[in-house]
Amino acid sequence: MDPADPADPTTVTVVHVMRHGEVDNPTGALYGRLPGYHLSELGRRMAERVAEHLAARDITHVVASPLERAQESAEPIAKAHGLTTASDARLIEAANVFQGRTVGVGDGALRSPRNWWHLRNPFRPSWGEPYIDQVVRMKGALDAARDAARGHEAVCVSHQLPIWILRSYIERRRLWHDPRRRQCNLASLTSFTFHGDRVVSVSYAEPARDLLPTRQGRGA
Numbered sequence: 001m002d003p004a005d006p007a008d009p010t011t012v013t014v015v016h017v018m019r020h021g022e023v024d025n026p027t028g029a030l031y032g033r034l035p036g037y038h039l040s041e042l043g044r045r046m047a048e049r050v051a052e053h054l055a056a057r058d059i060t061h062v063v064a065s066p067l068e069r070a071q072e073s074a075e076p077i078a079k080a081h082g083l084t085t086a087s088d089a090r091l092i093e094a095a096n097v098f099q100g101r102t103v104g105v106g107d108g109a110l111r112s113p114r115n116w117w118h119l120r121n122p123f124r125p126s127w128g129e130p131y132i133d134q135v136v137r138m139k140g141a142l143d144a145a146r147d148a149a150r151g152h153e154a155v156c157v158s159h160q161l162p163i164w165i166l167r168s169y170i171e172r173r174r175l176w177h178d179p180r181r182r183q184c185n186l187a188s189l190t191s192f193t194f195h196g197d198r199v200v201s202v203s204y205a206e207p208a209r210d211l212l213p214t215r216q217g218r219g220a
Contacts, residue, residue: 009196014153015145016054017163020065020073021046021187022213032099033092039072046187046208051076053189053207054155059083061149063141064157065091073187074157086148090141093159096128131165131175138166146194160184170199185212 021043023031031037039047054077063086064074074085138158145154164182167190168175184190187208193201206212 009198011151011194011196013146013150013194014057014191015142015149015194016057016153016155016189016191017142017166018050018073018077018155018157019160019163019184019186019188019190020067020069020157021050021208023069029100030096030098032094032096033067034100035068038068042211042213043069043186044072046211047073048076049208049211050187050189051080053205055080058152059149059155060152061145061154062086062157063088063091063145063148063154065089065093065159067092067159070157070159074155077155088141088144088156090137090144091156091158091162094129094134094161094165098128134162134165135169135175138162139169142166142192143197146192146197163190166190167202170202185209187211 020039022040023037023043024040025031025037050073059077059081060083062074062078062081062083064070066087066089070091071085071087078085141156141158145156148154160182161179164177164184165175167184168177170192183204185206187206189205189207191203191205192199193203
């Protein structure tokens, strides 16, 4: 049997799902899906660090969210392996009605009672894209990357909330959660190991941990 045959359960494929690096965001806005938000100088260093971390891995496919910060985070990884970064809209940031605004309690949009309606349902969530919709698109992107790198390894660059929701689904946890407890720092890797088409393990790493800012900016 072909070792890359999808019917062969012994075929091992690894898909690393990376959160992009730090973004240049001096106003502290929730940038969401807005265009024009690029990596900061520190964010570029983070991306280079992840590329160094993955340099010896058998990466044959690199794909990213279409947003600039994700494409820029993928670039050094693709370059290190002689690849071109593909784009997959399913890896994009979650939709959020507060994008483009500051949302901190006492200093932003949440000061206005008229906006509290958007926070009425933490299970959906009512302020943006439903969790289950994020699962469907992220799982589709994960499986597509697995198929593109069958028997090898792939990298997908995405955003904090969609990555965490995908991991929560794979690990059979509830999708609604405390955002402060997400294990998905800037430039982190959440890696899914497949045997055939089945995920057999999930691991997490922070290659740029020593570069993390003391206070991470808003957005994802």
